[in-house]
Amino acid sequence: MTTNTTLFPDQNERATLNKNLDQYIDASLTTIGKGTITPRENLTNFRKTLSAMQFQAPQNLDNLLQWTLNTLETGAVQMTHKGYLGLFNPAPSYPSEAADRIVSALNPQNCVWSHAPVAVEIEAHLITQICDRIGLPKGSVGHFTSGGSEANATAFLCALTRANENYAEHGARAFRGQPRIYISKESHLAWLKIAHQNGVGRQAIRLVPTDGHGCMSATALKTIIEKDTAQGDIPVMIAATAGTTNAGMVDPLHACADIAKTSKLWYHVDAAWGGALIASARERHVLDGIERADSVTIDAHKWFASTMGTGMFFTAHPETLTKTFRVETSYMPSNDEDVDLYVNSMMWSRRFLGLRLFLSLASVGWEGYAQHVEHGINLIDYLNTQMHKHGWTIANNSRMAVTCLIPPKHIGSAEDMVKKIVASGTHWVSLTKIEGQPVLRACITNGRTQKADIDALIAQCIA
């Protein structure tokens, strides 16, 4: 009976491994910062190396750690590069990285309060503070999720559970007609997978037309709900987006809230990345109306720059949340609906996810995050002003740190520009469509990106 000391090294061995790992990570971050953003690993060779690893004989862990970092340095798109202006994958804040180390080392189990009372209470405190910041009513609750998709799925499950008291037991069969959820055609389409998962089918989704500028048309929304109701469908939920993935547009939050109220529907606001504007007194008005939601999604792993896998779900209806996720077993130490997260959320075993945002927020305060989001917005304002001077068209009128740009004819197509920029390796931008029009999309996702990085992008765009 001997302990495997590679899996469970003693304190001295651990200290050496940690010290080395620190150095390898620092070296990697430096190399990444000076290198190209896009992968340059020869994948044919890499696959050969990988397939030769049959795990028959042990390998030296220290070498493996170094190998992993070296491979990732050249084998992935680099979120920590200051020129990454891409999908909303942040360069992680240092406090959230530190949180991951602590949580990984101690591995507290947050599914029941009694197993990690301090960790559960840190998360609960943070959630309450954010509910207040959003403007949700007193007594609102929430929890951390794996991401925005899980938070949105939670919202829809709650809406279905509240809409029909038999849904929990009978699923979609409990409804007399086709349940419906209303999202704009510019929404994040994880909603399709969510409808599939929740048993009401992808046909439950109504993609509401937009107003020509990427925001849900409230008039179209009202008309579609009326038509659906008239034909015997069961409208259940409106999910407005506050910060569309493509273009940072905000659906008309008050108008959607009014329609939800009149039609007695659950009102969800998906503010997965735009929700970070709650930090900024200067920009909070962009989210006006979010406080009227029955539930809200905000991802800490987007604009709050937490490490990946940190979403948040908030709701003004704690009783519905419990009704949705309640379960009793004899093998859990307790079954307390007020504090035990496994009876209030989708996950069972639960990592102490909230520490990532807790340490970040506690160490900079709301002011620090205001500075962070405003920095991104200021950079995009600057980029837009310069690009406009050079004849580019700004296709999205967003107050978030994202721009969608159409090149002037003499420069060429958005597609060619994106290809050219990505191939340069100094910047990463994406090609997408807004209202059917191809655009070059640039989004500030790295708190370290500076004006000089934007100037270098502009130089490429006008060359």
Ligand SMILES: Cc1ncc(COP(=O)(O)O)c(C=O)c1O
């Ligand atoms: C508006 C919006 N909602 C939901 C999601 C899905 O979030 P996640 O990738 O964290 O599951 C995204 C992701 O980009 C998003 O932009």
